[in-house]
Amino acid sequence: MNQHTVAAATPTVIIVNPGGELYRRYCLELAASAYPVAVITPAPLTWEAPYVVDYEVADVHSPQSLRDAARALALRNHVAGVLTWDEYALVPTAQIAEDLGLPGNSPAAAAACRDKATSRSLMAASTVPSARFAAVTALHEAAAAAKEIGYPVVLKPASHAASIGVIRVDSPEDLAAAWKFTMAGASEQGPEGTGVLVEEYLSGPEISVECVTYQGHTQAVALTHKTLAFAPLFEEIGHTVTAQDPLLKTVAPIAAHAVRALGVTDGVQHVEMRLTHSGPAIIEVNGRIGGDHIGKLVLLATGIDLPRAAADVAIGRRPDLTPTRNSAAAITILYPPATGTLTARQLPSSVEHCTPWLHQTGWFKEVGDAVAVPPEGDLDDARIGFAIVTGATGEDTRERAAELLTHAEINVRAVQEQARAAQDVRVPVPHHVTACVS
Structure with missing residues (x-):
């Protein structure tokens, strides 16, 4: 336990598992420039120390350990909000917000973002354009689902991230090898979902829509064009954000529709979609700031500070999403x-x-x-x-x-x-x- 104590009246934001320095330092720095920040980390502080007023070490793979750490921080600080940009900590963070009576998404909404089968079902029920899918646990089930959906299909773990285990399958002859690859990824996926999804392959350029949701209202603030490689995998090797991208007006309502369908009410969302021949279709809704420095690209291109917005929403404050730049990154x-x-x-x-x-x-x-x-x-x-x-x-x-x-x-x-x-x-x-x- 960290022995540092701060004034009880100081409003503090807890950040759950701030992540690695190269990927997420800018997020912590920007959030800490707005509010005192306490963090829950898997190890004692290193690079995070200049930005942090208090911390707890916890097993980031244990929801109970995270919740216990949050309670300890709340005893020493006037905690006003809690957030995470760690995909695997979304549900525990929602549980912490519920425990402490803080603003935030419900655990069910966070779980809906994490479990891709639940996401697909909820989007289908709300007529959000998405992909046909089947949840399977065995190769023969995957073969039957792929035959019904029609090749090419995509195999993906139900609750992983970073495109781990995700692969396009072009024919029945390729299915067994692809199944082995996806199951290797699924063996390490999060607890919110199980098994594998067989999905319709959405053909077309891939983008993401960076959104901020405050008390149920979603605003799309930027659009990211993605560069993929290593087909039939979906490795992301580049991203581009341009202020006032004309495509944003077209895809923003679809992204907001998907966010609502999953029951998400607060925070920053990274909504991935494909621009298919029949229109934009949702790949998935990530209930946090996008990876690969996408939040920094948004800041450089538009002036909109997503980590600051995430912290604002976490304490129940309306974020300022006014663009102040007109460039690209x-x-x-x-x-x-x-x-x-x-x-x-x-x-x-x-x-x-x-x-x-x-x-x-x-x-x-x-x-x-x-x-x-x-x-x-x-x-x-x-x-x-x-x-x-x-x-x-x-x-x-x-x-x-x-x-x-x-x-x-x-x-x-x-x-x-x-x-x-x-x-x-x-x-x-x-x-x-x-x-x-x-």
Whole structure:
């Protein structure tokens, strides 16, 4: 237990599992610039310390441990709200809000976001455009469902995140190998859902709509265009946000409809959808700020502060969602060209330190680390680093990101080819970095 005590009258926001520094530091920094913040973490504070007034260490995989930690913080602080941007902590955070009598979504609404089968059922009942689906627990059930829905289909764990275990299946001959891949992901999914979903494949560009919901009213504040790779997987390797994106007016009502269908009343939502030939259709509703620095892209492009908005809503205060910028921002994520050992990863100093539109870079992997190309590795094994760029328009940022990648040096000493050939699912590597395999 942290022994630091703050004044009882100070309104404090609890943040449940603030996450890793490279991905979520900006969220904690922005929330803490608005309110005193207490956090519940799996380990004593490190990088979080400058932003935090109090903390508790808890088992973040145990809802009861999280609730006990929140009660301890509430005894030492005047807690006014609780929030999380951790996908796996959505339901425990809703339970904490209920325990402490704070604003927030009901545990049932949080669970509806987490369990993709429940999400699909609720959206179907509310006529939200989505995908046909079946929840299954065995390969023969998946085969029957895929035959009824029609190939191609998508297999996905019922309650995972980050596209782990998600794969497109184009024919019955591909189903067994894809089933093995998805079940490996499902073995580590959250407790809110079980088994696997077989879904209609929604063909078309993928986007997300960044929304803020306050007391049941949802406002779409930005639209994110996504870049995917490693088909038949759905690995997200880039995102672009442009202020005043004309597509936002078209998709905003659909995103808000989906949020309402799941019973979500408060917070920030990252609503993913595909632009199909028959119109926009929902992939899923994530009841938190999007990953991959999407909240930062929104801030850079529009001036709208999503972490601050999340904290405002958590204490029952109407957030200010007035745009103050009219520009664009993008993130590109660097992947290895092969599975093996990372031998070099850098941007030339003339690029990294002297390029005005390069907002930020970060490295997930160090030289000497093992790296793995999907599907051999998930995002923890495959991602090497990222870069955030800005520009006047979305096209500017995409061109600048492409230019940046021509300067990136990613070298890998590859593993033996025969060892890699044992994989059941093989996918091509996207040519989006200048890379060497030795």
